[in-house]
Amino acid sequence: MIPLEAQGQEKQSATPRSVLLVTEAIGTDLERFSADNTHVVRQIRLLAINALIEAARAGDMGKGFAVVANEVQRLAQMASDIAAKFESNVVGRIGLNRRMAEALVTEMEGVRLTDLAQTLVQLIVRNLFERTADVRWWATDTALWQALAEPTPERLAFAGERLAVINRFYTVYLDLVVTDLSGRIVASANPAFQRKLANRSLAGDPWFEAARRTKSGDDYIVDTVKPSAVHDNHHALVYATGIREGGKTDGALLGTLGVYFDWRNQGQAIVEKEANLPPQTAERTTVMLIDGDSRVIASTDPALMFSHFMLAGQNGQASGSYYDNNGSIVAYARTLGYEDYDGLGWHGVVVQRMESDEAIRQALDIA
Template identity: 40%
Template sequence: MQESSVSLNEIIAHSSRARTIMSGKVNDIRSVTSMLRMLALNALIEARRAGDMGAGFGVVADEVKAISGRVEVLSRDLAVELLGEINALETLTQAMAQASQGDRLTDLAHNAIELIDRNLYERTCDVRWWATDSAFVDAAQSHDKSACRHASKRLGVILDAYTVYLDLWLCDLDGHVIANGRPSTYDVAGRSVANAPWFQKSRNLATGNDFAVDDVTANPWLGGAQVATYATGVRENGDADGKLLGVLGIHFDWAPQALAITQGARLSADDRKRSRVMLTDARGRIIADCHGKASLNETLNLKTEGRDHGHYTDHDGTVTAFHRTPGYETYKGLGWYGVIVQKPA
């Protein structure tokens, strides 16, 4: 795409030079014809002074005058027609350059949403795997204090290895947190998450192969940090079809991971200054942006017109490119979009 953009810019530069050359040459022609007409006028004056002896010279002067007039008309027509063609060429190449840039931005928006999809697919794998850990099964089944302390230690070990999580919560079926991986940082034991969407969805999952996910939220019990929470049921014997004993919720440290992806878009230094790379959820909420200003309270009204991907240009020249989540493996995505909004140069 970059090579195409450079080629179009060269065409625009050449057409601009052609406009300059044409204007200069037409002015030269008009200057010459003006001199010819003046010369013809002077010749006619002299012919009349010469009387009958200058009659033949007068005929030649009339022809020179007529020819200069025709050249003037031709130069004017040339200027009008050629200028019209150059204008059309410049408009066309600018439109092609804009479309080329829009296609490139759409590809980058696709890349951003695809990267987050792959990342979140791994989160679904994590929660379904960890929920089968015998320590969590025992704690969810017995509610024994010793078993819950052991479960907390196991959760802590996982957190030491997986730094993309803020905390992991093991909950009973009533929604009370009975163990978490960072109890010294987040005092959540005994708190109720019964009303949390991720907990309620997990209570209704058919098997341990299924998972639930909540919208990106700022969790007050995690210091107000923005998290994407994935959850699944903890089942008897760790079997996928075992009796439901509890729920494991894992809180993905959303903001820094999403910021790294939006800032990683392959934009030139000039494009980067004029662009805002974002991720939006299915409701249009901006859940990540390359400037680190995603408050979760701002909404973007995308003009998708039913398309999964594409771009459009506003009246002020701002280009908006978007691509809907394609999903990855068993993770079908949540209707999110990768978006790039770029101001004109």
């Protein structure tokens, strides 16, 4: 059985801040004990002095009492020496431990959350590195370049079938589309949007214009995370490249391939699931991914989506932490990239509201 007085304490997680407050409480108790002990010793001394005075007045009859009074005074001095040593050693060391605990709170809270921010941004960047390989590989598919080189109904239909097969097995994608050089969509993968996309022009769309400017089959482009107007504003991230004659790296440009990464389901899962915070911590924590333009592209707080979050106190550092004006700790980490994918300057960010000292003291039942 757990003692009743301990049951409330078990609900309080062992955090650096709670350890600091327990240390402070121990230090306060010891300082109070030391002060009380000094007061008692002082009273005993006064009592012994008064006893000696009374023994002297009593003359010969008070000699025996004087011996007792002297012994009391000697014991009081011993108690005083022990109290002084206790205060010098134990209380002094508790004070040192308190200062070390304060330093550890700042360091450990920041390091722990910075590591989490780094882990999350690296998870998504490693995932997206594979997308850069996918788009360049699939752009060489014979069905795609032949459909653009000779756009007969049969070849265009077969290109759509090939895209549908890819989309069925690669569930991280919302859609895959092929355009000709004018930007007209000639084939797409997702049956839910095919009727809407057929012959639609993407001329002027940033990803199409950038893909059309690629110099070889080794090149690819990445658009920004945003709602896709052609997919009912579903949040997507487009990776694209050119489709070239013969599927060759240096072949003549015939059109483009754009793969729509399903950001709403895949990217959002990074901040909502991979952080894996306990409920009592999650409710006071906001986890975000921000892009190279400081736009929030994933957040456990939906209200922050596509707003700007400016990091402060970086001082040129790729990762670190600081306390904001509200007393919350802000931990951040810039992506390290993966292989030849630089990660686009994305950051993982964790903002955590600190537990109040009063709430921790109440949970631990300490004054």
